[in-house]
Amino acid sequence: MDVDNAASESPVTGNGVIDIEQSFLQQFSCMGTTDRDELIQQLQKLLGTQLNYSTAAFFLDMNNWNLQAAVCSYFDYENPNPLPQMKLVADPFANENESVEPNVRFKKTWHVSNSGNETWPTNCYAQCSDGHNLGGDRVPLPCLNPGEGFQLSVELEGPSVPGIYQSKWRLCTSKGSYFGDPMWVIVTVVEEGTIALTNQLSHFNELGALPPTSNAYNPFSPHQIHIGNNQDVAPPDGQKDSSMF
Known part of the structure; x- marks a missing residue:
């Protein structure tokens, strides 16, 4: 393997360092499929039916048949203005x-x-x-x-x-x-009728619930006296409730 020739043909950065990572990434990005017709169909599917066969082939060829890069190039060309925000x-x-x-x-x-x-x-x-x-x-x-x-x-x-x-x-x-x-x-x-059955079972559970307890004041009870702060107390032993007479 001619290492010197390979290095001289590789892309370099401004500092003269071989940009191996970028080169390999570009190669691997094109390895998904080698069928150009399939790539054209995928690009048309992504961008819509308004993109004809020849236009799709043009954007793919311009981007070394990299599908992702072709999509970005298309939007950069067709949409120079920024997209709306939501x-x-x-x-x-x-x-x-x-x-x-x-x-x-x-x-x-x-x-x-x-x-x-x-x-x-x-x-x-x-x-x-x-x-x-x-x-x-x-x-x-x-x-x-x-x-x-x-x-x-x-x-x-x-x-x-x-x-x-x-x-x-x-x-x-x-x-x-x-x-x-x-x-x-x-x-x-869900199966037809399942929701109605669930609602019926829920209703039956509500019907079977115990009624709420209540401590309402009974003014006719001979064992309670109503005082000013709405509290009920029982009269002392041996004393009658005068309000009942």
């Missing part, structure tokens, strides 16, 4: 729909706000970005001013097969770029 303020109904029955419609709500310094652009929307979409459609977003917030709600439906389902939702610009915090929906689909 913060998930609260998930107020996180436990409201822990269990749903198959094919039953329900609503999921998040409280979000514009945490940036610019008004949200027009035609932004929320959509399912990963997991099971639970029958949810895109939800258009208002053009929130900086610091403003609103309740984002999506109409969903429990799948027909019982099980645990996760759905990840993101805000998106009109060009298909995700921004802001991710939002999650996690539901458990």
Whole structure:
């Protein structure tokens, strides 16, 4: 092995030190797959159908067929302006729909706000970005001013097969770029009639509970005397309650 020739052809830093780490990282980043058609399809899937085959091939070739670098280059080219900012303020109904029955419609709500310094652009929307979409459609977003917030709600439906389902939702610009915090929906689909049976059993438990004890004052009791501070005391032995006569 010609060490001197290998060293002379390797990239160097400003101080003349061989930058071996950067070279190896670039090589290993391209080792996921060598099928260029598959890389093009993956890039199209990540960036959306608006990216045609030749454009995807151009960005991949420009970045030595590194998928991650091609995605970054595309966004740098297509989105010179910074993306909008969004913060998930609260998930107020996180436990409201822990269990749903198959094919039953329900609503999921998040409280979000514009945490940036610019008004949200027009035609932004929320959509399912990963997991099971639970029958949810895109939800258009208002053009929130900086610091403003609103309740984002999506109409969903429990799948027909019982099980645990996760759905990840993101805000998106009109060009298909995700921004802001991710939002999650996690539901458990149970057998039909299970929720109604659970509610009935809970009601039966309430019916079987003992009634609350009460120490209410009885003004007609011959063994109690009512005094000014609303306290009840028994009369002394051998003394009658004059209020009864």
